[in-house]
Amino acid sequence: xxxxxxxxxxxxxxxxxxxxxxxxxxxxxxxxxxxxxxxxxxxxxxxxxxxxxxxxxxxxxxxxxxxxxxxxxxxxxxxxxxxxxxxxxxxxxxxxxxxxxxxxxxxxxxxxxxxxxxxxxxxxxxxxxxxxxxxxxxxxxxxxxxxxxxxxxxxxxxxxxxxxxxxxxxxxxxxxxxxxxxxxxxxxxxxxxxxxxxxxxxxxxxxxxxxxxxxxxxxxxxxxxxxxxxxxxxxxxxxxxxxxxxxxxxxxxxxxxxxxxxxxxxxxxxxxxxxxxxxxxxxxxxxxxxxxxxxxxxxxxxxxxxxxxxxxxxxxxxxxxxxxxxxxxxxxxxxxxxxxxxxxxxxxxxxxxxxxxxxxxxxxxxxxxxxxxxxxxxxxxxxxxxxxxxxxxxxxxxxxxxxxxxxxxxxxxxxxxxxxxxxxxxxxxxxxxxxxxxxxxxxxxxxxxxxxxxxxxxxxxxxxxxxxxxxxxxxxxxxxxxxxxxxxxxxxxxxxxxxxxxxxxxxxx
Amino acid sequence: xxxxxxxxxxxxxxxxxxxxxxxxxxxxxxxxxxxxxxxxxxxxxxxxxxxxxxxxxxxxxxxxxxxxxxxxxxxxxxxxxxxxxxxxxxxxxxxxxxxxxxxxxxxxxxxxxxxxxxxxxxxxxxxxxxxxxxxxxxxxxxxxxxxxxxxxxxxxxxxxxxxxxxxxxxxxxxxxxxxxxxxxxxxxxxxxxxxxxxxxxxxxxxxxxxxxxxxxxxxxxxxxxxxxxxxx
Numbered sequence: 001x002x003x004x005x006x007x008x009x010x011x012x013x014x015x016x017x018x019x020x021x022x023x024x025x026x027x028x029x030x031x032x033x034x035x036x037x038x039x040x041x042x043x044x045x046x047x048x049x050x051x052x053x054x055x056x057x058x059x060x061x062x063x064x065x066x067x068x069x070x071x072x073x074x075x076x077x078x079x080x081x082x083x084x085x086x087x088x089x090x091x092x093x094x095x096x097x098x099x100x101x102x103x104x105x106x107x108x109x110x111x112x113x114x115x116x117x118x119x120x121x122x123x124x125x126x127x128x129x130x131x132x133x134x135x136x137x138x139x140x141x142x143x144x145x146x147x148x149x150x151x152x153x154x155x156x157x158x159x160x161x162x163x164x165x166x167x168x169x170x171x172x173x174x175x176x177x178x179x180x181x182x183x184x185x186x187x188x189x190x191x192x193x194x195x196x197x198x199x200x201x202x203x204x205x206x207x208x209x210x211x212x213x214x215x216x217x218x219x220x221x222x223x224x225x226x227x228x229x230x231x232x233x234x235x236x237x238x239x240x241x242x243x244x245x246x247x248x249x250x251x252x253x254x255x256x257x258x259x260x261x262x263x264x265x266x267x268x269x270x271x272x273x274x275x276x277x278x279x280x281x282x283x284x285x286x287x288x289x290x291x292x293x294x295x296x297x298x299x300x301x302x303x304x305x306x307x308x309x310x311x312x313x314x315x316x317x318x319x320x321x322x323x324x325x326x327x328x329x330x331x332x333x334x335x336x337x338x339x340x341x342x343x344x345x346x347x348x349x350x351x352x353x354x355x356x357x358x359x360x361x362x363x364x365x366x367x368x369x370x371x372x373x374x375x376x377x378x379x380x381x382x383x384x385x386x387x388x389x390x391x392x393x394x395x396x397x398x399x400x401x402x403x404x405x406x407x408x409x410x411x412x413x414x415x416x417x418x419x420x421x422x423x424x425x426x427x428x429x430x431x432x433x434x435x436x437x438x439x440x441x442x443x444x445x446x447x448x449x450x451x452x453x454x455x456x457x458x459x460x461x462x463x464x465x466x467x468x469x470x471x472x473x474x475x476x477x478x479x480x481x482x483x484x485x486x487x488x489x490x491x492x493x494x495x496x497x498x499x500x501x502x503x504x505x506x507x508x509x
Numbered sequence: 510x511x512x513x514x515x516x517x518x519x520x521x522x523x524x525x526x527x528x529x530x531x532x533x534x535x536x537x538x539x540x541x542x543x544x545x546x547x548x549x550x551x552x553x554x555x556x557x558x559x560x561x562x563x564x565x566x567x568x569x570x571x572x573x574x575x576x577x578x579x580x581x582x583x584x585x586x587x588x589x590x591x592x593x594x595x596x597x598x599x600x601x602x603x604x605x606x607x608x609x610x611x612x613x614x615x616x617x618x619x620x621x622x623x624x625x626x627x628x629x630x631x632x633x634x635x636x637x638x639x640x641x642x643x644x645x646x647x648x649x650x651x652x653x654x655x656x657x658x659x660x661x662x663x664x665x666x667x668x669x670x671x672x673x674x675x676x677x678x679x680x681x682x683x684x685x686x687x688x689x690x691x692x693x694x695x696x697x698x699x700x701x702x703x704x705x706x707x708x709x710x711x712x713x714x715x716x717x718x719x720x721x722x723x724x725x726x727x728x729x730x731x732x733x734x735x736x737x738x739x740x741x
Contacts (some may be wrong), residue, residue: 063682489663496615
């Protein structure tokens, strides 16, 4: 084949590739955002499959019934959700999972999952709203189904491209003829028709195979997991814009900057979206752009966080569907039940009056089933209950810098338990810097000044002294810890340390 | 013409090659070298190649074919229950951590927990996986495994063969949400870090062979390693 023919073939197949990709992308674009809360449901077979797949994948993230403090936090965030997005909240299944990773993800079916690790980075309700707004934007804008289309377009284009490359490289070689079971005689006899048929057949098979693969469970699984690792940059920008429009740039930038600072200090960078430094940097740049736009426009100030009444498209559409005279109930308010009491029967708890004519009566009983039971404790008051578990897990995972930074950070309205100082000391001791090691000792000594009988602190200090070769001091603290502890396992570990000290003494003497 | 000549010669050569290879495979199979799971019909004692331990394999279990100190046994299948013994050189026991005979077992337990969390296959996404397939559409830099679902249920002090050890109990979930229980006993012995582990689905199976694992641990003897002129 001459170079001109090759060039022509490449152009033809290239055009086909572009057309295929283009058509698929166009279909992707056809998935417009849900116009209102009532429309949040799968519209076609593909979307239905993605929803089903999301249901199936839920156990990957939500395992057993979470501990009580996590349940309380979940209720508190649910309240924030209902207050801020009253209509959409009916379609969102909110879960808080006890996981130290910084995770917030949403599935096509409306599952919205936040980890306790993420919540430890969100100090106020406003901070929580930033992350919720982004995830809700993913659900409303149908990013899962759009991602499937984009991926399919990319994959099919890739198959066509690979086939063309293979065809070009093999064209004219005996190896290729053998592989397609086409003899040179056939090529001569029918002008290459058999060869082209074979080549097209293979292309078709590849395309079909690719289509099946893109529809397979693993393909969807990847899609759903994509929300954990982040959608494509354009879709993430769309989610940013939604959050910025609703809440303004100030809280958005504050949260993203905090997440970025921690992600940069983490010695074990990981790929979850909200822990990825590069992508967080992109979020901040996006927020800055919006901020600049708002500042340059003199007539509009930065939008304030909106409440239930001033929600976007979704809330207004829901209200529009109500009859004109209807009374709209507040989402978290009391629910009234109306009871019509027949005059022929005596109403309950009512004394009969002599000579009085029975009449039909209408009564109302209130507060039977509030839609969202009000929490007695505020969101930031609930955070300390999960803090220690998160810090402990981070230390266990070896994310020491991140954990130390998180423990040191001052939080407005959040009072961490005193015992978090012990975890901070443990973290500092694990860090390689000598200054951090001496800081660990200092922290423990300070702690023991006001809690001299704390067995955990005594044991920790004894262990550090043992590592440092201060055997006498170590023995004093370990023996005191042993006497004070009530935990049998802790006593066992202290015995192991004392046993080690005994062995050391015996070997030196 | 040349082409025709070369294609007509090729089959004869190929046929001969195939027969030669088939006969080799048959010989190898007949010689009994094929690695297969070994049925333990009667309680059996086993020593690792370094003779650092003596373990008693319960009756009716199957042993994986290994020629190292690693031991893996199961009764119904490794996903239903497994007991294993693993051995690591001290320098390779935990990446980035210095393990010595004096390392406190509690510290070893914490490092082991970290490794369990990092090794969990669920949710793990490596850089290499991002360069192909559907995931290639969403490249993420610095991809590393997430912590997964492993959670500690207990970390206790333990003694095995007169040595201080830890006993770490964890729970984890596979991709279908099935919970697994793991009990791991770790210690330093003969310049190596050893891990004796029992793992089974929490539902039904974990309890079923709990006593078998306890028996196994109780009967496990630790010995001075010996590779040449051993008395036993």
